[in-house]
Amino acid sequence: MLSVEEIRQLSEEFETKTPQEIIQWAVETFCPDLAMSSSFQTQSMPLLHMVTSIRRGMRVYFIDTGYHFWETLMFREQIAHEWELNVVDLYRNSRWDIFVRQHTRTLPFEDPNLCCYLHKVQPMQAALSGLKAWISGIRRDQTFERAHAKILELQSDGLLKVNPLLNWTKADVKRYAEEHNLPAHPLYRKGYRSVGCAPCTIAIGANDDERAGRWVGHGKSECGLHTTMFTHKNIDEVKKEFQLEIK
Ligand code: SF4
Numbered sequence: 001m002l003s004v005e006e007i008r009q010l011s012e013e014f015e016t017k018t019p020q021e022i023i024q025w026a027v028e029t030f031c032p033d034l035a036m037s038s039s040f041q042t043q044s045m046p047l048l049h050m051v052t053s054i055r056r057g058m059r060v061y062f063i064d065t066g067y068h069f070w071e072t073l074m075f076r077e078q079i080a081h082e083w084e085l086n087v088v089d090l091y092r093n094s095r096w097d098i099f100v101r102q103h104t105r106t107l108p109f110e111d112p113n114l115c116c117y118l119h120k121v122q123p124m125q126a127a128l129s130g131l132k133a134w135i136s137g138i139r140r141d142q143t144f145e146r147a148h149a150k151i152l153e154l155q156s157d158g159l160l161k162v163n164p165l166l167n168w169t170k171a172d173v174k175r176y177a178e179e180h181n182l183p184a185h186p187l188y189r190k191g192y193r194s195v196g197c198a199p200c201t202i203a204i205g206a207n208d209d210e211r212a213g214r215w216v217g218h219g220k221s222e223c224g225l226h227t228t229m230f231t232h233k234n235i236d237e238v239k240k241e242f243q244l245e246i247k
Contacts, residue, residue, distance in 0.1 A: 011152035019164035067197035
């Protein structure tokens with residue numbers, strides 16, 4: 001197991017390495033206790049392509065919130081089939097079913113943080129428990145929060161998060177996608193440059209920030225997978241934090 005100091009030093013060294021070199025290190029160090037996550041949007045394709053080229057059969061977690069665009073689900077099916085991916089779909093814990101069914105139409109608008117927590121954060125936490133590390137595709141140029149991320153981040157639960165694309169820009173992603181002729185999410189050409197769930201994503205202009213179409217009007221730019229929301233809570237803590245009056 002790496003010490004906190006070793007992780008800090010490696011993370012600094014990796015600032016000058018290529019994403020492929022960082023992924024190779026992660027594979028050699030942590031497989032088979034390593035997985036990656038993907039939202040199967042256009043910006044996700046380079047990382048997916050790199051990781052699965054380096055390690056075929058790597059677990060790829062896809063969070064199926066139940067609120068996705070039809071195009072996202074079809075694209076995920078197409079890529080999983082054509083690239084022979086080992087995709088594992090993640091769903092919310094069934095203990096929230098009654099609550100969510102009562103609030104299906106309103107939850108994303110009335111409390112998007114709770115909605116993301118139940119549909120994205122908790123399922124990912126459950127899937128990652130027992131692993132040693134996971135690979136994520138965040139970049140520093142995407143959001144204010146991500147601008148301060150490290151290439152290697154030790155989470156409070158002891159899991160190591162590996163961010164190989166952290167130093168890449170939007171232009172790097174585009175260049176790699178063109179060089180490797182990678183497919184684009186079908187909504188990309190319609191102005192959906194960052195595609196999340198349907199209730200929380202709108203099309204944007206060519207010069208807008210990549211994530212400007214996410215959670216518009218909610219003062220929210222992150223789902224919680226890459227923020228301090230990604231800490232383990234029991235059901236009572238969740239109810240208290242989100243002021244839920246449910247059994
Ligand atoms: S992105 Fe919107 S619909 Fe999807 S989990 Fe978050 S709040 Fe809910």
